[in-house]
Amino acid sequence: MSVQVWTYLIVGLTFAIYIGIAIWAKAGSTKEFYVAGAGVSPIMNGMATAADWMSAASFISMAGLISFMGYDGSVYLMGWTGGYVLLALLLAPYLRKFGKFTVPDFVGDRYYSNVARTVAVISALFVSFTYVAGQMRGVGVVFSRFLEVDINTGIILGMTIVFFYAVLGGMKGITYTQVAQYWVLIFAYMVPAIFLSIMIAGNAIPQFGFGGMGSDGVYLLDKLDNLHTELGFAPYTTGSKPMIDVFAITVALMVGTAGLPHVIVRFFTVPKVRDARISAGWALIFIALLYTTAPAIATFARLNLIDTVSNQAYAELPGWFKKWEKTGLLAWMDKNGDGKIQYLGKKANGGDPFEGKKPEFTKETGKSGELLMSNKPTDNANELYIDKDIMVLANPEIGRLPNWVIALVAAGGLAAALSTAAGLLLVISTSVSHDLIKKQINPNISEKAELMYARIAVGVAIMIAGYFGINPPGFVAEVVAFAFGLAAASFFPIIILGIFSKRMNKEGAITGMITGLVFTAAYIVYFKFMNPGMNNPDHWLLGISPEGIGTVGMMINFVVSFVVSRITPAPPEEIQELVDSLRYPKGAGEASAH
């Protein structure tokens, strides 16, 4: 069977499963809609959290990023896993004991203030919307590459599926769909990785394989370091970013993870405090499976790529190169006219092969048969353009795996994007129907009406997300990475202080949250949008890039809220008792709504 037929078959089958689960898990109350009735088992919740967490970016782009960044890519590996330790130890059990539905719920109640609640709602909406637009785009990209439909058709198809199970089932439907989606995505990720590991390192476990030797008896990582030096790239295993920046980015990603509303809310869905703790452990195991495989794929793919293309004649390249060239993920400009591909890093007179971010093909072919571009060539000697996404997407073909594996990767990419989108959409709808309508505008609203508003809010949010997916504002990709910095600088400190310091009051929390947020946002906007030309280590504060600045914002938030809280009145007696009760698991009981 052809790849096309396989893809329709496997993707169609997974979609049928998701819809079936949606019908089975229809939500009947707001509690089921918001937190799945707080009746999800810890392992199931762990799986759902993992699927929720691992987005199209984790699935498609991360291994490729690491492949190009080498050691520097470790910031993503540590940053996107280490946050779960913070969640399990510092946040999840206490928030579960608190037992409401949302992060703004906690902020509003703990700081006895609707201003604090509103700031939290706005932050939650902002973080979630930027994130979800990226996911919708991911859905469209996967559809267009594998099913060869138009990107917009792909986005509308994806929207329909998410609409169906999110509107019908709320958190309950989303949770059980995410469990299924986890299996699809992890299977799709591991199969090609294992095949590649056997092929290149002769070891079926990729995590060990990339520390092993190739058929020539040289350690793979040593070989890669040598190739990198030879071709003028920074050594693979040591990298080139300044240490302080690596440090700051890792902190921002870790703390940001622990501050993201769609991740935190998952821990409201388990029955007990101790379930919340262990559930974070399960989530991290399921995530670690993919995250420890990614650097192995990165190493294999990098070696394979250099071996296959460096100084080889274009005419003799394997078929996958030409196939992916058509998608614009690869491009070759024969600058010196020798018919061979020169792939060189900055230290060997390499760099960007041409001007502009993406290749613009002219529909004509050159004398070796390559696709010609209208981009202006740069004056360095590098001739090859590679998009990082190619590393995961083309793996099955590079490894000459059967067609069904290629189809599986498509289904996996879709599962990753859809599961994350659904989790985010739920946060958005809960923020509107619960935090805004129920808690602020109309507290007397009936359960039934609130549920209806929640469903309408999901529907509207899907439309908006879809719109941004179809008409992506240029800044989406940029902003998604900064969502972490903003979450780190706003939510994390005030939640932590709300649990661990009884003296923390609303004055401290509000000023802390606002200064952290404003500082971080201003730094990012300044370097990314107002003065991109100055975005380099010479101008950065302490040598910290905009990606890592959330770390500084977080510290500012901590300091400001601490100082302000000491010079303003202590919180009322009943709040101090509330904090006391958070600290002991007994009596968590129902996720009480009101």
Added chain:
Amino acid sequence: MEKAKLQEYWKINLGYLIGLLVTWFVVSYGFGILLAEPLNAIRLGGFKLGFWFAQQGSIYVFVVLIFVYVALMNKLDKKFDVHED
């Protein structure tokens, strides 16, 4: 339960947290970043040790840390009779 006992429970919890978070910091920021360069002189098969901690080891330790905390707290909850049902 009386206040003094609950305070003792909380103190022990904080002690666990400090111990585990120090480990968390040392394996990731310590071994994976700050000390990565000197550690890279040591080899673990084909891996340089600092690189291994940054891309593999720290993640394994993260998982272990959470399960250790779960076990410690389940025991502590029982001992102080604050466990659920």
